Amino acid sequence: MSNLNINAIRADFPILHQEINGYPLVYLDNAATSQKPRQVIDAVSHYYLHDNANIHRGVHKLSQRSTDMYEAARGKVRQFLNANSDKEIIFTRGATEAINLVAQSFVRPKLQAGDEILISHLEHHANIVPWQILCEQTGAQLKVIPMTQSGELDLTDFDEMLTERTKILAIGQVSNALGTINPVKSMIAKAHAKDIPVLIDGAQAVPHMTVDVKDLDCDFYVFSGHKMFAPTGIGALYGREELLNAMPPYQGGGDMILSVSFEKTIYNELPAKFEAGTPHIAGVIGLGAAIDYMWQIGIDNIAAQEHHLLEIATRKIEALSGVTIIGTAPEKAAVISFMIEGVHPHDVGTIFDQQGVAIRTGHHCAQPVMEFYDIPATARASFAFYNSEEEIDALINAIQKTQELFA
Amino acid sequence: MSDLRELYQQVIMDHNKRPRNFREIEQANHLAHGNNPLCGDKLVVYVKLEGDVIEDVSFKGSGCAISMASASLMTEALKGKTIEEAQAIYEQVHKSMTGEETDRNLLGKLEVLSGVKEFPARVKCATLSWHTVHAAIDSDHDISISTE
Numbered sequence: 001m002s003n004l005n006i007n008a009i010r011a012d013f014p015i016l017h018q019e020i021n022g023y024p025l026v027y028l029d030n031a032a033t034s035q036k037p038r039q040v041i042d043a044v045s046h047y048y049l050h051d052n053a054n055i056h057r058g059v060h061k062l063s064q065r066s067t068d069m070y071e072a073a074r075g076k077v078r079q080f081l082n083a084n085s086d087k088e089i090i091f092t093r094g095a096t097e098a099i100n101l102v103a104q105s106f107v108r109p110k111l112q113a114g115d116e117i118l119i120s121h122l123e124h125h126a127n128i129v130p131w132q133i134l135c136e137q138t139g140a141q142l143k144v145i146p147m148t149q150s151g152e153l154d155l156t157d158f159d160e161m162l163t164e165r166t167k168i169l170a171i172g173q174v175s176n177a178l179g180t181i182n183p184v185k186s187m188i189a190k191a192h193a194k195d196i197p198v199l200i201d202g203a204q205a206v207p208h209m210t211v212d213v214k215d216l217d218c219d220f221y222v223f224s225g226h227k228m229f230a231p232t233g234i235g236a237l238y239g240r241e242e243l244l245n246a247m248p249p250y251q252g253g254g255d256m257i258l259s260v261s262f263e264k265t266i267y268n269e270l271p272a273k274f275e276a277g278t279p280h281i282a283g284v285i286g287l288g289a290a291i292d293y294m295w296q297i298g299i300d301n302i303a304a305q306e307h308h309l310l311e312i313a314t315r316k317i318e319a320l321s322g323v324t325i326i327g328t329a330p331e332k333a334a335v336i337s338f339m340i341e342g343v344h345p346h347d348v349g350t351i352f353d354q355q356g357v358a359i360r361t362g363h364h365c366a367q368p369v370m371e372f373y374d375i376p377a378t379a380r381a382s383f384a385f386y387n388s389e390e391e392i393d394a395l396i397n398a399i400q401k402t403q404e405l406f407a
Numbered sequence: 408m409s410d411l412r413e414l415y416q417q418v419i420m421d422h423n424k425r426p427r428n429f430r431e432i433e434q435a436n437h438l439a440h441g442n443n444p445l446c447g448d449k450l451v452v453y454v455k456l457e458g459d460v461i462e463d464v465s466f467k468g469s470g471c472a473i474s475m476a477s478a479s480l481m482t483e484a485l486k487g488k489t490i491e492e493a494q495a496i497y498e499q500v501h502k503s504m505t506g507e508e509t510d511r512n513l514l515g516k517l518e519v520l521s522g523v524k525e526f527p528a529r530v531k532c533a534t535l536s537w538h539t540v541h542a543a544i545d546s547d548h549d550i551s552i553s554t555e
């Protein structure tokens with residue numbers, strides 16, 4: 001059990017209090033995007049109502065205030081990830097852009113035909129496609145760590161897959177399709193023993209658990225704000241300072257330069273070097289507010305509540321006949337992918353929606369995972385700490401109604 | 408739940424469970440692949456044209472109940488029709504799904520598909536096989552279409 005007062009927490013999320021098709025909304029699509037607490041919404045609107053100006057380029061008061069708020073949020077992200085320095089935090093549009101940045105600015109200059117990039121079978125398309133593009137550009141090869149029937153990484157041959165040709169290991173900390181928590185810390189240690197740099201895709205980890213990049217000892221860590229109660233369109237890249245320093249810029253433009261002439265442009269220092277153009281200032285401020293909110297609730301409390309929900313929901317679903325959970329790793333975040341026998345997931349989604357239960361159906365941007373299980377799609381319920389036990393009952397009820405309809 | 412019962416009514420459920428003309432046509436002279444990437448519906452439509460008459464039409468594949476039933480009903484409705492008649496039927500089906508006035512005589516049994524009009528996210532499921540048969544007839548080589 002957790003120490004959270006769920007009703008008080010739910011009061012922070014105005015969107016949860018509505019009816020869908022005559023039923024109370026039961027929002028179980030948190031792995032796609034989370035809802036936003038009033039504290040985040042207020043921080044964004046307060047910024048636009050009182051402080052809006054461009055950053056890093058004005059002497060006037062509003063510009064200074066905006067700049068201070070923007071940089072203060074960077075400090076929160078640094079602390080949130082336990083990075084050494086604010087210079088190691090680069091704001092991006094999200095996890096996707098951060099992975100592309102590392103692929104193009106860090107890995108690409110080092111790659112030669114025949115080199116290898118190591119990912120896993122569990123990855124989100126965001127951690128597959130940027131590497132495939134890179135392989136096409138350079139003639140490098142994509143290697144894939146296989147998975148097991150329970151949805152875990154199959155690390156039997158992991159040591160052999162780390163070769164002198166491997167230029168990066170890029171893996172997700174938590175699988176979005178199945179919820180599997182991967183043993184990234186020991187994988188990072190093994191890669192480092194062979195001097196292979198490691199990128200961790202933390203998009204599904206940061207909303208649910210304490211992340212410490214120093215303890216993980218990863219070289220890059222990426223995440224998206226919108227999955228952790230912040231606005232869409234903002235995320236961050238953590239990178240080791242010496243690596244970021246040595247990398248060429250990803251995009252050119254304003255803010256990322258010290259001086260420009262037609263003969264020579266001198267790039268700005270970290271982190272500005274990687275933040276060309278006017279950034280999503282309101283998003284950054286919203287992200288800072290989301291981190292404050294998570295700290296206020298307590299990340300350990302969040303993890304405990306979600307674990308509690310996962311256990312109850314798993315037990316209740318397992319007790320139903322004709323329902324199979326896909327992904328049964330012992331270490332999981334609060335994600336349950338499932339199949340109802342004889343009912344296509346897309347029909348499941350529609351029938352659930354008619355009862356106010358919002359889940360995701362489809363391939364979850366992880367088509368290789370679907371292919372592994374030889375299924376076109378799954379239905380996926382994913383929980384946040386603001387979900388209640390009553391909502392699990394609504395989920396179970398929706399499954400039973402679906403089975404009745406298709407009986 | 409009443410819209411839902413309308414959508415998943417007996418005819419749909421029956422065609423989903425026991426799809427008609429669910430087979431290959433070996434002498435098919437037109438064929439197309441249809442793909443709805445959003446939900447993973449995938450089907451192949453086979454057509455055997457004699458002049459401008461649809462001598463035989465069938466499908467294979469997998470998908471949600473709506474896409475399977477729609478494809479099954481489609482094969483029943485189009486068999487023996489001319490291309491022109493098929494076109495007229497397709498237009499009626501399309502109108503029924505978008506809530507426009509339809510000709511009930513032409514639509515016949517296909518009226519059950521109009522239930523999707525209350526479910527905009529599902530219209531693509533119901534139209535997949537129709538788009539695919541259209542592409543098959545229009546093209547003389549194997550063609551792939553996608554509804555995204």
Ligand SMILES: Cc1ncc(COP(=O)(O)O)c(C=O)c1O
Pocket residue numbers: 031032093094095096097124126127172174175176201203204224226365
């Ligand atoms: C594991 C994982 N990685 C990356 C992403 C991409 O995140 P975004 O689309 O916010 O860039 C997601 C989002 O679904 C994800 O779940």
